[in-house]
Amino acid sequence: MRIDVLTVLPELLHSPLNWSIVKRARDKGLVEINIVNLHDYASDRYKSVDDYAFGGGAGMVMMIEPVYKAVEELKKERDYDEIIYTSPDGEKLTQKKANALSLKNNIIILAGHYKGIDQRIRDHLITSEISIGDYVLSGGEIPAVVIIDAVVRLLPGSLGDEQSALADSFQDDLLAPPVYTRPAEFMGWKVPDILLSGHAAEIEKWRHEKSLERTRRLRPDLSGD
Numbered sequence: 001m002r003i004d005v006l007t008v009l010p011e012l013l014h015s016p017l018n019w020s021i022v023k024r025a026r027d028k029g030l031v032e033i034n035i036v037n038l039h040d041y042a043s044d045r046y047k048s049v050d051d052y053a054f055g056g057g058a059g060m061v062m063m064i065e066p067v068y069k070a071v072e073e074l075k076k077e078r079d080y081d082e083i084i085y086t087s088p089d090g091e092k093l094t095q096k097k098a099n100a101l102s103l104k105n106n107i108i109i110l111a112g113h114y115k116g117i118d119q120r121i122r123d124h125l126i127t128s129e130i131s132i133g134d135y136v137l138s139g140g141e142i143p144a145v146v147i148i149d150a151v152v153r154l155l156p157g158s159l160g161d162e163q164s165a166l167a168d169s170f171q172d173d174l175l176a177p178p179v180y181t182r183p184a185e186f187m188g189w190k191v192p193d194i195l196l197s198g199h200a201a202e203i204e205k206w207r208h209e210k211s212l213e214r215t216r217r218l219r220p221d222l223s224g225d
């Protein structure tokens with residue numbers, strides 16, 4: 001899979017995409033992540049990527065030209081399945097959406113900034129819009145990282161078997177059961193006996209019951225009850 005991120009602030013993306021599971025997936029060649037600095041596609045000597053909003057009002061707007069040029073250059077090299085704009089009014093990111101994106105070959109994610117992006121980018125270049133929640137952030141870089149992390153951990157080989165993504169919350173509309181590690185007792189707080197019993201089938205049953213109980217209690221909207 002290849003993911004190109006278009007941004008006016010590449011510095012915000014480098015570190016979060018160079019650690020942990022995303023780094024391992026990149027090192028293994030499971031995903032190629034390319035960060036494109038939109039300032040490189042500006043046409044003036046100040047490398048401008050934003051301008052005043054037509055009609056007035058506070059805040060700058062991301063210009064169409066650098067985005068158009070960057071997208072055209074990428075499209076010359078390969079076909080893209082999706083050109084995503086991160087937007088507070090987009091479709092809410094869910095596990096289901098992350099699963100679907102993990103099956104794509106090539107995607108572009110455009111991280112917005114300032115007051116937003118010229119509407120013509122959304123009308124003519126973008127194929128889908130994703131929100132990471134009902135709140136407004138300063139830029140789309142953190143949402144882009146959230147989307148990439150959620151997608152990359154699903155690529156076969158990203159996680160070791162012991163960390164299978166299928167056991168994560170929201171797969172099968174169930175929250176994950178609680179997990180424990182050593183010591184078996186700390187300050188008198190004990191790990192449930194069943195987990196120390198060695199009975200694989202009983203442990204699996206316990207985990208499933210805990211998943212159901214947590215889902216009913218914390219997210220009754222998921223449990224279908």
Ligand code: SAM
Nearest residue numbers: 086087088112115116131132136137139140143
């Ligand atoms: N004026 C815009 C509005 O009210 O919808 C918000 C612009 S916001 C300050 C700048 C950029 O951050 C947006 O263009 C978008 O790319 C990104 N952004 C902010 N909140 C987001 C969210 N919840 N999900 C995805 N992207 C978000």
